[in-house]
Amino acid sequence: GERLRISRKTIDRWIRAYRAGGFEALAPIPRSTEPVTDRRLLELAESLKREVPKRTAAQVAEIIGAAEGSGPSSRTIQRHFARLGLNTRPDGSPPQAFGRFEAAAPLDLWTGDALHGPVIAGRKTYLFAFIDDHSRALVGYRFGVSEDTLRLEAAFRSALAARGVPKCCYLDNGSAMVSKQLLRACASLGVRLVHSRPGRPQGRGKIERFFETVRIQFLVEIEARPPDTLAELNRLFSAWVETVYHRRIHGETGEAPIDRLLAAGPPVLPTMAALHEAFLWSEKRTVTKVATISMHSNVFEVDAALVGSRVEVVFDPFDLATVEIRFQGRSMGQGVPVKIGRYSHPQARPEAAPAAPPTGIDYLGLIVARREAELAEASKPTDYAQL
Structure with missing residues (x-):
């Protein structure tokens, strides 16, 4: 326990109280004060809240002031609602209890999300990451310049190739995370894809806590020493994750995330062929009367x-000139190109190419030097002896 210092005056007061009333006299006397605010106004505030549960204390105070001329402050009404249990939720219902959850084993559940990153080379970056719920290890991650399906799939694919296939993947309802292409990839590998309910982020607490660690331990260093390229940013983040985060003892599990992830042995990794099939994109088309299909300005027979x-x-989103036709789950061969209008999917936007290294040639400076040389030559005095 904690050591306390008690004054002689306090001890004498306790002795007098004990001699006068016994042990019960030593118990603290509960405070009981009558509210100073008119009880009628407090009852009116309670009635207004119960009438429309979404009314706030400030709104109730405004209504009472308009109806009665004056009334208690919003803070007084808020404390009154707290005593009555009326301010726990906007609708007046009791708060919902959430239990703590942890997956029983590695690969049982991965949670994915995106974090807004720093500006690199004039472009905003986003971090896509997947965390293993049991071990808290970061199984897949990647910074990109767009918050789209392609960058999410890149992080997810690296996680699958390095850490194995999870039973379930839990994501929010962002546009990149509800795409049909991601659903196809999960279905191809046997991964159950689950999305959280809109406005209910409680199940993603672990990934959000990891993002907070990224902000206070990694991004602060990036602000002090910003990298020049996106590739450099990904290299620095990979080094921090594998060297610092994965090897540090986690406060909740008492183990290093990488040790907890690999405690059951190395995972079974999917084959390259399975990964390639999973991350192909697909679209539905109806075959025309002349046995052709059209897709994004391309026509195939x-x-x-x-x-x-x-x-x-x-098809591969980066190669629309080559497509495979399937009917009822069976391959019907490749489509024969008749007209090729574009070679990549509209949503397949590659990362910006790195800037070319400077040559060091100052073209305008060379022109200025030549012009100054011409002016200097023209300004020389005429030597008539040489004429």
């Missing part, structure tokens, strides 16, 4: 037996 059928077109 397909098997004539598929005329009028709804087929699945499978």
